[in-house]
Amino acid sequence: MHPTHRWITTPLTPALLRGALDVERTAHGLLPHRLLAAARAQNTDGQLAMAEAQPSGVRLAFRTRATAVELDTLPTKRVYVGAPPRPDGVYDLLVDGHPTDRATASGGNTLTIDMTTGTTEHRPGPPGTVRFGGLPDRAKTVEIWLPHNETTELVALRTDAPVEPAPNPGRKVWLHHGSSISHGSDAASPSTTWPALAAALGGVELINLGLGGSALLDPFTARAMRDTPADLISVKIGINLVNADLMRLRAFTPAVHGFLDTLREGHPTTPLLVVSPILCPIHEDTPGPCAFDFSALGAGQLRFRAAGDPAETAAGKLTLNVIRAELSRIVEQRAADDPHLHYLDGRELYGEADYAELPLPDDLHPDAATHRRIGERFAELAFAADGPLTPGTSRG
Template identity: 75%
Template sequence: MRTEHEWTTTPVTAGLLRGALDVEHTERGLLPHRLPASARRQIPDGQLAMAESQPSGVRLAFRSGATAIELDVVATKRVYAGAPTRPDGLYELVVDGRPAGRASVPDGDVLSIDMAAGTMETRPGPVRTVRFTELAGEEKDIEIWLPHDETTRLVALRTDAPVLPAPTGGRRVWLHHGSSISHGSNATAPTGTWPAVAAALGAVEMVNLGFGGGALLDPFTARAIRDTPADLISVKIGINIVNADLMRLRAFGPAVHGFLDTIREGHPTTPLLVVSPLYCPIHENTPGPCAPDISAMREGRLQFISTGDPAETAAGKLTLTVIRDELARIVRQRAATDPHLHHLDGLDLYGAADHAERPLPDGLHPDPATHRHIGERFARLAFGDGGPFAPEHR
């Protein structure tokens, strides 16, 4: 490692970031956002505000001959009342496209969440430093992937060699919107979320607009997608609509049409893939709302249950089965005049047979190995030969 006086400090700016739609300059560092300020002003709940500030898919990208890197951060650690302690978020170093190191920080701001009471409280914490050392000294492309589920303020970047802007262009940009699974819930590393796995296999630049609990057909999210440059777009719709018991079938169809209409205002001919929900037994034929299992929490486990009544589907309450049928119908209807619109059944990514082999540990979210499994399948079905995102569709 070079001596301290040789360190170069590079301002952390939006130009160093990939995967963020906006940044906020705060007294405690640069805060990446995955929704623009115009959308954030319309967010109606703390859950989505928290989720969009968690930098899933966001990474610093630059070129340098540095052998050592330090990144000062303020991380936000989440503590759920009655639930096991969450592991620290991981910062992953990628050099010339290959994994080159992992690090974490032990503390920071603390966000205490009581899911039963629906309350959140934040306690400020310290600035900590992420370090990567003993890197090769030649010029190289460097990415530092931020923790996918840990809000992170970027305070300072230091290297022992100058930093140059990362090369741009050359790879297609894939923008994906979805729920907590797309966000990366239960994945252990930012490059291990299923969209990150699929993006690497598809050789594309990823913008991940997966929001835990927040894929609710919000018009401000549709406008953000509309206004973001992208070569490929996918939207995964359904599970959060059921989780929240947000709407009935009568409202769901027009809301999907409106969401897609808004995206098409900015991307009239961009390949657009509508993905229906993955298999989830608690909601296949039982409506929401979803709730934490209090008895499991007393045992120190996080488990989710559905509290709806299957008989209420006759009155228009939504289940995953109903939503899959409706999404397939909507895409068939629209594809008659939109040849760039495509459909992917979520059961082809994770179905009943997959669940038998790889059950969802908490009833809602896949484990790390299943994230990779889903990402590999998406890459094959979407980016592979004959898929809607295959290079020949450009």
């Protein structure tokens, strides 16, 4: 702790958090979750368990006159055997909605993943401290956005002035579900993932259920969204279903209908936008599964390749073009009885011209500049005055 400050320790409670659907009390503190306990109880997949516990879009939000803030956290850092080291997770500081500072935390647990064998090793480590100083000496709303790609247990919050939970901002709540791209893979920081950027531009309050590798039309995810209060909803469907080679067209169509039916049980007239995949050349016309490119891994690069056979689309295997055509058809069919349901072709967010200028570095995920472009495009297309997710007065 800094010796010149008289620190006040504020108990960490769910009232200080935004963007989490659930909070678990651990031996160390609070662990935000992005799926409800009922959904987690039905999940048996380690990838989804890891993704939902990574707090993409989750932030501490409080009012204070403090000029200095310290947050003790216990992160879980991932190490991929043979791949370049991953950077530490980033914490973004916003003051009255404006990006102000950025920091990282040392220490933490380590999860070592061997992609050639599929094995993992977990090693415990000590908590670290994130420090922010030089904040303006006035009443203000402070937000600390937690690392979008690093499981983060919150241990202690210290400030040099009292803290109280930030009031409801009165903005519409936007609930979004998607893949690792929506989760924020390869974004520069948690407040610069494309959904976070789009939310800021659209003036809406984000709940991000982008789940890396796990946008798979799981019924428990649909029920979690059904039971979450929201004013605006979007679901980005497709790339993970191809990646995982999870189902064929015969199963895909009723699964999409079932997912949308479940959302409508809790949100019968809420504006609902179905978004198809952005451009990903390796899977446009080649089915999954998606595999690691071990030749690139040997050279210290993390890249992906499509391991399916294009001829198998005739037997119902999914490609991105197959999924786009079917999603468009499904939405058109349902919209006859559901005027609040809309469709957006993901290539309007990132298409061939964008790929020529900003290619996907690992052939699958956008980089930081592309996240910004997608966020700006989504805000322009979805949150415009005549867009399908028009912001305005909150549901309260």
